[in-house]
Amino acid sequence: MPELPEVETIRRQLTAKIIGKTLEGKKIVKVRRRAKVLLVDFARGGSLAFHLKLTGQLIFNGQPSRATRKVFNFDDGSRLIFNDARKFGWVKKLKDTKFLEEKFGPEALDIKLGTFTARLARRPNAKIKPLLMDQKFIAGIGNIYSDEILFAAKVHPARRVKTLSRREVKNIFQNIKKILKKAIEHHGSSVKSYVDACGRRGDFVKYHKVYQREGEKCGRCGGVIKRIKIGGRSAHFCGQCQI
DNA sequence: TCAAATGTTTGATC
DNA sequence: GGATCAAACATTTG
Numbered sequence: 596m597p598e599l600p601e602v603e604t605i606r607r608q609l610t611a612k613i614i615g616k617t618l619e620g621k622k623i624v625k626v627r628r629r630a631k632v633l634l635v636d637f638a639r640g641g642s643l644a645f646h647l648k649l650t651g652q653l654i655f656n657g658q659p660s661r662a663t664r665k666v667f668n669f670d671d672g673s674r675l676i677f678n679d680a681r682k683f684g685w686v687k688k689l690k691d692t693k694f695l696e697e698k699f700g701p702e703a704l705d706i707k708l709g710t711f712t713a714r715l716a717r718r719p720n721a722k723i724k725p726l727l728m729d730q731k732f733i734a735g736i737g738n739i740y741s742d743e744i745l746f747a748a749k750v751h752p753a754r755r756v757k758t759l760s761r762r763e764v765k766n767i768f769q770n771i772k773k774i775l776k777k778a779i780e781h782h783g784s785s786v787k788s789y790v791d792a793c794g795r796r797g798d799f800v801k802y803h804k805v806y807q808r809e810g811e812k813c814g815r816c817g818g819v820i821k822r823i824k825i826g827g828r829s830a831h832f833c834g835q836c837q838i
Numbered sequence: 839t840c841a842a843a844t845g846t847t848t849g850a851t852c
Numbered sequence: 853g854g855a856t857c858a859a860a861c862a863t864t865t866g
Contacts, residue, residue, distance in 0.1 A: 597844060631845075648845045650863080662863095681863050683845065720855070730846085737844055786844060787865080806844095827857065829842080 597647040599703055599735030600778035601789050601797060602631050605653050608792035609635070609675075612655045617670040618643075630699040630734035634692060642689045643667075645677065650788045651684035653677055657794050680788060699734040703771050706733060711768050715756050723759065723767070724752035725826035736771065739784050739806045742831045744770045746805045751837045752830040753823075777802070805831040 597605075606628045613623050613635070621637040628634065633653070635643040645653060652662075657676035659666060665686060667675040677686055701710055711733070718726060726732050727741040736744070745752050747770040750763055759767075783789060783797030786807065790796055804814060809822040809831060818835025 601844070646845080648861095649843070651844095679862095681843090681861085683861060683863095718854085722855090725856090728845090739844060784844070789844065826855095827859095828845095 597631060597649075597651060597783070597789055598737035598740050599628075599631065600740070600775055600781075600799065601783035601791070602628050602633055602647065602735075603779050604782045604797065605792045606633055609633075609653070609655065612673075612792065613669065613675065616673065618667055629692070629695045630702070630730050631737070632695065634689075634695075640690070642692050643686060644689050644692070645686045646684055647679070648681070648683035648685075650681040651677070651679040652788065652790055653792055654790065654794045655792045699730050700732045701734065703733050703735040703775055706768075706771075708765065708768050712761075712764055715759070715764060719755070719757035721756050722752070722825060723750060723754050723756060724830050725828075726756065727767075727771075728826075728828070733771075735775070738828050739786065739803070740774060740778065742806045743774050743803060746832060746837060747774060749837055752832050753825055805833060807831065 606626050610626045616623050621639065623635055624638045625636040627636060631646060633645040654676045656673055659676060660678065662678040662680045663676055664679050665677040714732060724741050724745060727736045727744065728738065744767060748763065748766040750767060778784060778799045781798040781802065782791050784799040785796035786800060805820050808820045811820050813820055813833040813836060816833060816836040818833045820831060821834045822829050822831050
């Protein structure tokens with residue numbers, strides 16, 4: 596799944612649907628997100644934690660299918676379906692979620708420019724795309740949005756951090772916020788299997804400028820969109836205007 | 839049949 | 853410690 600915008604979409608929808616319901620005798624008081632982990636908090640402590648990895652789905656009042664791994668039944672007869680075709684995802688009960696604070700870096704939507712710049716300065720030799728996807732460096736960005744952010748900032752995904760100008764750093768920073776927020780407004784990107792908590796597909800794919808658009812013409816400069824491997828993942832970028 | 843896929847972890851190597 | 857890469861997890865899709 597599901598990068599920050601997709602998990603955040605599900606978080607918001609579940610907040611509206613399941614707060615106040617009771618699950619296995621425990622009242623739900625909050626639905627939170629930390630990095631790409633979704634947390635359902637109970638009144639007397641403890642949480643249910645979900646990670647959807649690549650193909651996980653959480654559908655409120657969905658119908659079970661072959662991909663269904665778990666069904667959570669609420670006291671009022673409604674339910675939450677956890678699907679995951681590839682079985683990489685997980686759900687677990689946590690007594691304490693404090694460790695999640697240190698497990699991940701600052702939230703992408705919360706980080707300040709000064710913090711972002713200071714953290715970059717500690718990793719001068721890292722390539723920018725894998726660094727943006729490093730959850731310990733900054734939390735919430737994955738393969739789709741790192742490509743889109745770097746396209747918007749006109750920065751090549753393999754650029755070393757130490758070669759970035761202050762202006763480029765600011766540009767990347769501003770586009771992290773801008774693109775993630777816009778993607779949330781569109782309920783995320785349904786490239787393949789992702790659907791939101793209502794079982795609907797996200798709309799943001801039509802705004803992708805480079806992700807999975809190899810061979811197409813760049814909408815900004817007319818160059819050709821390329822795909823290369825960086826850190827074992829596909830990186831999509833315009834070979835002409837991303838320097 | 840082969841390649842690639844929204845994520846993360848682990849181990850090897852320089 | 854950093855950086856890079858391959859492999860692993862299990863399955864679907866083109």
